[in-house]
Amino acid sequence: MAREGAAARPAPLGVRGQVLLALLLAGVWAFWQLGLSWGDLVPSEGGRAIAGEFLVRAFSPALSSEAEFVPPDAPPLLLQAWRAVGATLVFAAAAMSLSIVFGLALGFFASTAWWSCTFPAGSWIARTLYVVARTVVALMRSVHELLWALLFLIAFGLSDLVAVFALTIPYAGTLAKIYSELIDEAPRDSARALHAAGASGVAVFCIGLVPRALPDMAAYTFYRFECAIRASAVLGFFGYETVGLYIKQSFSSANYGEVWTYLYALLVVVLVFDVWSGRLRKRLLA
């Protein structure tokens, strides 16, 4: 009897416990592999000076330029910060508008829901389109936006429009992936009814499926918009006139007050967007 009781006891580590343990062990391996030591977390002499000076200025961000030489035609710092934030938003909004269009188009082909209505199951046309769309989406997504930006920078030179394309490619891919998954998971009842009434595949997709998945799609799109703002800010490190450019420039010339001005400007924009999209999420998914 005791043996039976023992057999019924669950294993000391279930699948989840094993995964957790493996993850922690992988963390230990990574720590050793990277040659890290806790001591390196304390900055060296020079690093400590920079850190001290920089962190102190968090409480007194610059309100006017700190540079020793200010060109006479340079705009005041706050106006400059305002423009940098504006440029960041312009890049993000332009890229998102393209991403939504391409994401929807690619998501259409990358979802299984539409062609199962139009083509008989296992049709080679549907299958080819699906596989091609999935592969294209995976390739678009798997190169980071900054690497696209770098590639385009080398191939075409510095151009705002090209930077927008660099943001668009991975974002359209990600949107297409998530859209297609959401559409595939949406309830199919209205789609089946429309199909039975003789509607075409495109009509079934647009009227029967997309509206059912729309709240989730909209919520995710807002979240990606927030990510696009961050990504667009970082594009500045590659020479585009977004917030990142000025953070890099001011930090390199040790004008730490200015750095904090730009950091706070970026923070405010992202915070507003975070809170806004959180509210929207709650309403959309209520």
Add this chain to the structure above:
Amino acid sequence: MSARVEELRRARPRDGFLRVSCALIAVAMLGAWVFGGFDFGDTFSERRADNFARFLHDIRPFPLQGREWDFGIAWEWATDLLARRGFDAIVGTLAIAVLSVVFAAVSGALLAVLAARTLATAEPLSVAAMRGGGWRAAGWNALSAGVRLSLIVMRSMPEYVLAFLFLAMLGPNAWPLVLALAIHNAGILGRLYAETIENADPSAPRALRGIGAGRRQIAAVALWPAALSRGLLYAFYRWETCVREATVLGMLGVVSLGYWIADARNREHYDDLVLLIGLGVVLVLAGDLVSAWVRRAVR
């Protein structure tokens, strides 16, 4: 029939906030194109076409430049580069991604307990606490609101900017990258974990509270175990992103794949650059596969 449809259309639920938000976003997108100052003529100019033609020439593997394409030589060139740079770069990138996601998940799980509206109150898990007053209640509310605000601030800073700033202070080792990724992702995971805890079935934690368990005991015995499955799911989702980001952060000057990409750019070895980006694609796709596999096992 159509009158009935019209009636239904008028009676549909409407949300002013949603409408204004969508209108604002649409206007922003349109405005970006109209007033953004994009120079379409310059983008499609001859100069850029020439630049592109030169780029296409430059990405041809170096030993094959100015001669017939030969797969044998191309293969030798590629394997040589991967042997010299590829292996270390991949291991470094993976290690950075793993370590930062472990730090992010652990600190996210700890912060989530303080951020969850159900637990971080004067009287955890009870309905009465919602109405309760007094200094103690105010203190708990302030603490949990403060933690939630710090989570937002943590996730709102781009990893690249954080890594850039840390690099100047900590010097060129892997810590700046790990810290930057860990902070950003702890902000995201902390929020998700807090939501998981808030939405969890309250019966077990309430029962524990009833027999006198403290917050730490409730978290350790009831909340974390119940949230483990989702917690791992989210952590692996974020790990996929970390692999992507770790590749790029190396461009700041720390040995990951990005370091060798930036190095190839500085030497203008664009053939190497494209091959290394291709290696990054393989790494990211492999990471996605592993993550999808683990997530299916955990679910």
